[in-house]
Amino acid sequence: MNHVKPVNRKARMVERAAKHGAGDVKALQSLPLGCSLIFDPGWETDAAGGVSGLCQPVEADLYGCYDDCWWPAQVPDQLTNYLSWSDSCAAAERDWRKLDLIYPDR
Amino acid sequence: MKALLIFAFTVALSFAQESELYVLGVHPHGIVIFDGTRHEIAGQIQTRGRAPKELVPSPDGKFVYTTTDGRAKLEVVNLETRSIDRVLEITPPGYRLTIYGLVLNGKGDRLYVHVKPVRELIDRYVVDPPQIWSVDVATGKTQKVAEVPQGVAALALTKDERKLIAWGRDLYYIDVAQNRITDTFPLMNQPSPTAGALNTLALFIQFERSGIFSIPYYTRDPITAKDLMGLVNLDVANGKVDVVELGSPIPLYSAVVSPDRKHAYAVMNQLLAIDLEKKRITQITDLERTRYVANISRDGKRLFVSGAAPFIHVYDTATLQLIKTIELPGDPSVTSFRALPAR
Numbered sequence: 001m002n003h004v005k006p007v008n009r010k011a012r013m014v015e016r017a018a019k020h021g022a023g024d025v026k027a028l029q030s031l032p033l034g035c036s037l038i039f040d041p042g043w044e045t046d047a048a049g050g051v052s053g054l055c056q057p058v059e060a061d062l063y064g065c066y067d068d069c070w071w072p073a074q075v076p077d078q079l080t081n082y083l084s085w086s087d088s089c090a091a092a093e094r095d096w097r098k099l100d101l102i103y104p105d106r
Numbered sequence: 107m108k109a110l111l112i113f114a115f116t117v118a119l120s121f122a123q124e125s126e127l128y129v130l131g132v133h134p135h136g137i138v139i140f141d142g143t144r145h146e147i148a149g150q151i152q153t154r155g156r157a158p159k160e161l162v163p164s165p166d167g168k169f170v171y172t173t174t175d176g177r178a179k180l181e182v183v184n185l186e187t188r189s190i191d192r193v194l195e196i197t198p199p200g201y202r203l204t205i206y207g208l209v210l211n212g213k214g215d216r217l218y219v220h221v222k223p224v225r226e227l228i229d230r231y232v233v234d235p236p237q238i239w240s241v242d243v244a245t246g247k248t249q250k251v252a253e254v255p256q257g258v259a260a261l262a263l264t265k266d267e268r269k270l271i272a273w274g275r276d277l278y279y280i281d282v283a284q285n286r287i288t289d290t291f292p293l294m295n296q297p298s299p300t301a302g303a304l305n306t307l308a309l310f311i312q313f314e315r316s317g318i319f320s321i322p323y324y325t326r327d328p329i330t331a332k333d334l335m336g337l338v339n340l341d342v343a344n345g346k347v348d349v350v351e352l353g354s355p356i357p358l359y360s361a362v363v364s365p366d367r368k369h370a371y372a373v374m375n376q377l378l379a380i381d382l383e384k385k386r387i388t389q390i391t392d393l394e395r396t397r398y399v400a401n402i403s404r405d406g407k408r409l410f411v412s413g414a415a416p417f418i419h420v421y422d423t424a425t426l427q428l429i430k431t432i433e434l435p436g437d438p439s440v441t442s443f444r445a446l447p448a449r
Contacts, residue, residue: 046357053357055396056375060415063133063439064398067157067176068309079176079204083156087134090436091416093395 062092062099076102124448126404129170129185130412131158131441132434137172137183142403142410142445145420145430151188155179160208160311160442162217167447171217171243173205180205180219180241185446194246196239202226207238207261207272217241218251218270220258238270238280252280252287260308262319265343273308273321279345291347293323293338302326304349306338310360310399310413314445315406317342318363320370324355337361337370337380350385359398359413364406364423371409373397377426391426393419399443412438 006012046053055061062075063086069077076082082102089098126142134156141148155174158181162171169191170183180194196219197203207220219239225232236258238251251270258274269288270280277291293304302325313319319340326333335358336351350370361372363382370380375396379389398413402423409421416434421427 052375055414057395060396063157063437064414067159067439078157083176086157086437090133091434092133092437093415 057093059093059096062096126448127167127446128401128410128443129161129163129446130399130418130438130443131161131172131174132416132436132438133157134436135174136436137161137170138434138438139185139446140410140418140432142401142408145432147432147434149188150435151183151185151190153181153183154190154193155181157439158441160205161444162208162210162442163444163446164210164214165212165447166214167449169214170444170446171208171210173208177205178203180208180217182243194241194243196221196241196246196248198223200226206259209261209263209270210243211263211267212265215243217243218261218263220254220261220272238272240282250285251282252285254278254280254287260311260319262311262313262340262342264345269345271340271342271345273306273319273340277340277347300329302328302334304338307359309440311442312360312362312399312401312444313342314447315365315402315404316363316367318367320361320363322358322361322372323349337372337382339363339370339382350380350382352380352385352387356387356390360400362400362402362409364402365404366406369406369423371400371402371423373400373411373413377409377411377421379423379426389426398438398440401443401445404445404448410443412443413441414439 006015065071065075067078069079076085089095128140128142130138132138135153137151137158138147139149153174158172158174159177160173168186172181172183174181180196182191184191202224204222205219209218221239222236223234235253236256237253239248240251241248254272258272260273262271272278275294278287279289281288293306296303304323304325306321306323308321319342320337323338324335333355335355339348357374358372359374361370363370368382370382372378375393377391377393378387381388396414397411400409400411402409407423409423411419416437418432419428420430422429
């Protein structure tokens with residue numbers, strides 16, 4: 001790596017980050033500490049690569065992830081973008097069919 | 107004499123009939139009052155904002171303070187009229203707040219809130235440092251107490267009310283008079299390289315029965331590279347911490363300590379009974395679905411398990427046998443599940 005020099009802005013940022021550390025991630029400022037950082041329950045697989053450590057059934061955990069934005073790529077987030085997503089469905093395990101897909105604004 | 111006997115009998119009867127009440131939030135806009143004596147729903151209250159999270163009862167049991175609408179609103183719930191009295195407007199103009207952590211003083215006139223302020227400017231958002239504010243319950247006026255590091259999820263107040271304890275990546279003790287962190291108990295940031303970071307998620311706050319705020323932790327021993335779990339037990343009255351190691355990890359979201367402080371019960375996909383004196387797990391039972399949170403009856407004999415899906419399950423603490431399942435009108439999700447003070 002000593003012979004590799006960064007030639008563009010992104011490469012220079014990566015080098016700076018490697019040298020000085022990334023610091024506090026402010027993009028996640030809305031979260032205290034995701035449960036993914038606690039024991040890696042995972043979305044598709046758990047920390048051990050299996051499924052027994054996942055929430056069961058997945059619908060039971062849907063609003064847990066939605067409410068506090070644990071998995072913002074997989075589930076809409078209530079904290080900032082999709083406050084009314086669950087309005088038509090009080091219980092995800094019972095009525096998950098009432099939940100609509102999310103189409104991000106372009 | 108006869109009148110005295112009738113009076114004594116009436117008093118005894120009213121005590122016998124007095125129900126233990128609990129509150130929890132449900133989707134999309136509600137608070138459920140659960141009767142822990144009769145194991146049934148005693149009432150429902152519509153909130154103005156969505157999905158209540160923190161729930162903090164007043165000392166007289168007449169009000170509950172709750173955060174709603176993505177932890178942005180702070181509502182005052184009147185339990186006698188079963189309605190929302192008002193919304194405390196604590197957000198300054200041009201800001202958006204996210205509230206993680208709420209505690210009330212003993213007199214019931216001052217709330218402490220941990221807020222994460224974001225300034226919404228025309229061209230960008232500016233993230234201000236997380237901070238603790240005190241809120242005058244009567245007027246809604248706020249005052250900054252101290253800034254805290256990122257990652258705080260819960261607040262507690264010592265009995266003498268001199269120190270706030272903020273549970274984040276570490277435990278921060280904030281002197282209310284000095285307006286600063288005066289002490290830290292390390293969790294994630296261990297001072298010794300021989301100690302593994304204690305990773306905790308302090309989202310489920312239910313210590314009213316025992317005075318012990320108990321949260322599961324996970325760590326990796328840096329010497330043996332072995333993964334371990336246990337409980338971080340914070341005595342809320344005096345701020346003392348007891349770290350109870352329990353062995354190989356079992357995924358758990360939260361724990362509650364029995365009123366006699368001898369046992370703890372922890373939940374996620376399984377329900378664990380833990381002997382705190384012997385520091386070991388004594389019983390494990392599989393749950394039919396994932397649960398986030400549990401609270402315990404005043405006599406320590408019944409465990410009320412909820413969170414995630416729309417149910418409260420009642421368990422016998424001695425046998426971990428399921429006694430009853432109560433269906434809720436909506437998902438409690440990551441709500442608090444708090445016992446109301448006896449009235």
